[in-house]
Amino acid sequence: MNLKRIFGALLTALGIGGLIYTAIVFSSTSGETQDIKSLIIYGVLGIVFFVSGISLVRTTKDEA
Template sequence: MSAKKIFGIVLTLAGMAGLIYGGMDLSSGGVARASFVYLLLGVIFFFAGIKLLQNTRDKVV
């Protein structure tokens, strides 16, 4: 497993965590600005990780 794939997985998991935390904070009546920051960072990390995983190819030996 290459470093790019590991980094893509980490970014995707961080994005999912940010989306979940931001959604929970927003639904529980937290500060709206902070909730949107968590949601925005979650979306950015999630899609960056997904794109990195899609664009990383394994070498066939």
């Protein structure tokens, strides 16, 4: 397996984890400013990691 594909899979897993954590924080939020800031930060980081991981896995060619 290629190192880029492993790194892409790791980024994808981190992105999924960040999005799941955002959903957990969203379900237990009370609407304070700190809650909204954490939602935005974790959500944006999760989306960035997920998209970059998927694109890295997709664009890396298999070399046997």
